[in-house]
Amino acid sequence: MSVYQKCIPHEYHASIFEIPYKTLKEQGINSLFFDLDNTIIGYDEISLSKDHVKLLNDLGKDFNVVIISNTSFKRVSLALKDLKVPFIWHAKKPLKCGFKKALKLAKVNKEEVMMIGDQLMTDIFGATRYGIKGILVKSVKRKSDRKITQFNRKLEAIVLKKIEKNLPELYEERLKQYVQDH
Numbered sequence: 001m002s003v004y005q006k007c008i009p010h011e012y013h014a015s016i017f018e019i020p021y022k023t024l025k026e027q028g029i030n031s032l033f034f035d036l037d038n039t040i041i042g043y044d045e046i047s048l049s050k051d052h053v054k055l056l057n058d059l060g061k062d063f064n065v066v067i068i069s070n071t072s073f074k075r076v077s078l079a080l081k082d083l084k085v086p087f088i089w090h091a092k093k094p095l096k097c098g099f100k101k102a103l104k105l106a107k108v109n110k111e112e113v114m115m116i117g118d119q120l121m122t123d124i125f126g127a128t129r130y131g132i133k134g135i136l137v138k139s140v141k142r143k144s145d146r147k148i149t150q151f152n153r154k155l156e157a158i159v160l161k162k163i164e165k166n167l168p169e170l171y172e173e174r175l176k177q178y179v180q181d182h
């Protein structure tokens, strides 16, 4: 499987509030791994809104929820201070180590997990190459992307073109809307 094939998400949704979690549960998913920056909150935001806290608390009743972030302990712990959710910081996505740790924390198999994130090159590629499915969401705020993310977005544009060319049906179904939304 080439890189671009591992960048195809299971689904795309406009935000974490739009994901059909009930359906995922019916499909055998019992754990949700979330990216933090630009998936839950923008890079320029420090804390979660009440709606985010409620959503993640509610999801915690039905799923093992783990946050996997490439950012620092300080930032993640501060953002999640109102929640009792385990998290991995400096996860180094798309490397496998963060996903591995999260699986250990949740005590589950890869097939039971859905990774949810806003970046093809870290969240989706990282999860898929390790055997975990991924849901892509619209970035909270594209303008607040950090430098490294801006670089990843350039790679992403190349990958998106490849998928559009070689797998037009999958592109249409799972990525076209993502491109249009940004």
Ligand SMILES: [Mg+2]
Pocket (backbone or CB within 6 Å): 035, 036, 037, 038, 039, 117, 118, 119
């Ligand atoms: Mg992100």
